[in-house]
Amino acid sequence: MHWYFDVIKNYVGFSGRATRTEYWMFVLFNFFILVIARLIDWLLPSSVPIIYSLYSLAVLIPTFAVGARRLHDIGKTGWWQLIGFIPILGWIVLLIYFCTDTQDKENVYGANPKEFIEE
Known part of the structure; x- marks a missing residue:
């Protein structure tokens, strides 16, 4: 659950x-x-899904932010999220990118976050 709250705390990061x-x-x-x-x-x-809609709007920016940071982790720019607007093909490309493992070394977006994780 702390992963969820970490993303929410880093709202526009x-x-x-x-x-x-x-x-x-x-x-x-x-x-x-x-x-x-x-x-x-x-x-x-x-008949209006008000709670669903409000929550969806509330987490819209954090969702894009964590997606951008995830793409940064594999060495791609966060703008690659826009490929999701292409039906099916764009979603497949994003799914592959989001499932790709972390780059082992430091890249232009920062140090490898796996180095700081305590197990």
Whole structure:
């Protein structure tokens, strides 16, 4: 759960690098929160998914920020996220990039974040 809160604390941090674990744990917790928000909206009498929509807007910038840091971790610019606007092919490319392992050495975006992780 701390990965989720670390991303939220670094709300607009588009610089630096994020490991695969940090990115995918944020995605996982974010998915579960979105499902819960959708269920709550379903239980409410309103036909507008207000909680789901508000939460989605609240995490929009942190989602792009952690995505940019994840791409920085493999040596790509954060602008590669825009390829996601290309249906199917863009999503596949992003999925491959987000699953790619960290560059072992320091790159132009900073030091290897795996060196600082205590096991």
